[in-house]
């Protein structure tokens with residue numbers, strides 16, 4: 136009797152167009168992170184074998200999944216296909232469940248993650264005074280960070296660089312006239328502040344952004360669930 140509401144149908148279409156765009160956005164961000172290798176090397180521990188690409192690959196998979204779901208929702212709505220709408224609903228529900236589970240896990244292991252990050256950064260200090268390839272790529276990454284965030288060394292300041300200081304001091308150098316944020320080390324005026332707290336702050340800022348995105352996505356997902364279910368029922372009643 137009631138038939139299919141055009142409003143719901145076209146909202147569903149627009150929604151899923153948004154989903155599809157979100158999927159593309161996530162894919163683009165993930166690929167962008169994957170390409171900018173230098174920043175990742177700050178967290179790559181030489182011996183631990185932790186692969187920073189794992190997280191990015193997960194992100195790529197999530198982006199692709201959202202794209203596929205967006206497509207299912209769009210087509211399901213336009214063609215009034217119950218099968219597609221049901222697939223869309225189940226897929227979306229699974230994603231929401233995984234997202235909530237990940238959020239709960241993340242929140243309960245927060246202090247462990249912070250500790251691992253702290254330990255990794257402290258262990259990486261010794262890479263600054265070494266000369267092997269792995270150490271060199273870490274040094275390059277930290278040099279870039281030093282330049283950008285006006286800090287020097289990782290934990291103890293310029294001394295972390297050891298014998299490598301003389302070859303890497305440029306990005307440590309205080310460009311301002313010597314003031315309280317600078318210190319003289321081995322004849323060079325360098326930033327007094329070690330980078331570790333700035334790296335941690337940067338990571339926290341990124342995590343807050345990720346949490347914000349997750350909540351935004353969850354809200355969109357719940358609306359998508361409701362709309363697809365309503366449309367599914369309306370098609371059944373026709």
Ligand SMILES: *[C@@H]1O[C@H](CO)[C@@H](O)[C@H](O)[C@H]1NC(C)=O
Nearest residue numbers: 249250252253254255257258
């Ligand atoms: C970070 O690790 C170092 C060395 O492992 C330790 O001395 C320090 O207290 C830790 N800091 C925090 C905030 O956990």
